[in-house]
Amino acid sequence: MLDQTKILEAIASFLGRPPQELRPEVELRQLVAESFVLVELVVELQEVFQIQLHGRDLEGVKTVGQLIEVVQRAAG
Amino acid sequence: MPTPIAQNELWLLSFYRVSEISGALFFGRLARTIAPGPIQRDMTKHFADESLHAWYWTDCIARLGAQPLKLERTYQDQYLSQAGLPANPMEILALTQVFEQRVANQYGRHMAVPDLRPEVRETLERIIQDERWHIQWVGEALVALESEYGREEIRAALERFRAADKEVYRQTVAEHEQRLKDLVKLAPR
Numbered sequence: 001m002l003d004q005t006k007i008l009e010a011i012a013s014f015l016g017r018p019p020q021e022l023r024p025e026v027e028l029r030q031l032v033a034e035s036f037v038l039v040e041l042v043v044e045l046q047e048v049f050q051i052q053l054h055g056r057d058l059e060g061v062k063t064v065g066q067l068i069e070v071v072q073r074a075a076g
Numbered sequence: 077m078p079t080p081i082a083q084n085e086l087w088l089l090s091f092y093r094v095s096e097i098s099g100a101l102f103f104g105r106l107a108r109t110i111a112p113g114p115i116q117r118d119m120t121k122h123f124a125d126e127s128l129h130a131w132y133w134t135d136c137i138a139r140l141g142a143q144p145l146k147l148e149r150t151y152q153d154q155y156l157s158q159a160g161l162p163a164n165p166m167e168i169l170a171l172t173q174v175f176e177q178r179v180a181n182q183y184g185r186h187m188a189v190p191d192l193r194p195e196v197r198e199t200l201e202r203i204i205q206d207e208r209w210h211i212q213w214v215g216e217a218l219v220a221l222e223s224e225y226g227r228e229e230i231r232a233a234l235e236r237f238r239a240a241d242k243e244v245y246r247q248t249v250a251e252h253e254q255r256l257k258d259l260v261k262l263a264p265r
Contacts, residue, residue: 034101034153035153035156035157035161036098036101036102036105036152036156037105038161039102039106039156039161039162039163039168040105040106040108040109042161042163042164043106043109043110043164043165043168044109046164047109047110047111052164053163053164054163054164054167054229055159055160055161055162055163055167055233055236057163058160058161058163059160
């Protein structure tokens with residue numbers, strides 16, 4: 001399974017924030033001002049980890065921890 | 077001397093302007109992120125077009141002797157609230173296709189408003205030409221993505237975003253009924 005730390009680092013790098021700020025319970029909406037940045041983040045994660053996500057995968061995803069889990073699942 | 081621009085018209089032109097800015101920012105970000113290839117190329121052109129359109133509206137408003145209104149929430153924001161985030165390039169293009177069709181339809185209806193100011197007509201004409209290409213390239217890109225995502229998956233994404241578009245348009249018209257009344261009474265949706 002894809003290492004959680006690697007995903008966290010990719011998210012932190014994209015957002016330009018230190019990884020330690022991105023606790024699992026932190027809401028993604030607190031980290032980005034616009035929804036479009038979230039779209040870009042999700043595309044970036046697919047490019048970095050060579051995975052494919054769909055809208056249904058993101059339903060109910062609100063926190064950093066939940067996003068990491070979705071990426072892990074997609075990576076198998 | 078032309079009559080000063082009415083507040084409703086200024087609101088609508090400002091709404092177009094801010095929507096074009098949001099589109100430019102969206103495609104600009106994605107053009108930076110998405111993998112190299114034909115989609116990246118066309119998306120970069122699309123980004124450039126949307127930026128120019130934002131300029132055209134800014135200039136149009138200035139030529140009408142006014143300044144753009146500051147509007148916070150854009151049509152695109154409402155799309156994402158309604159339909160959820162598009163999660164991959166195919167879903168982004170499906171959303172774009174539906175959105176561009178709405179924009180082309182809206183600008184087309186605006187062109188039919190009687191006694192349109194020449195500055196507005198000229199701006200609409202310039203933009204509508206680009207919108208045709210936007211719909212074309214996105215449609216072709218979606219066909220090209222069928223081998224990767226499957227025709228049924230693409231059809232479902234288009235359906236999801238069309239449903240969201242219908243609802244967002246309904247809400248927008250209801251919320252800004254007075255501002256849009258000249259357009260709403262013109263043509264069937």
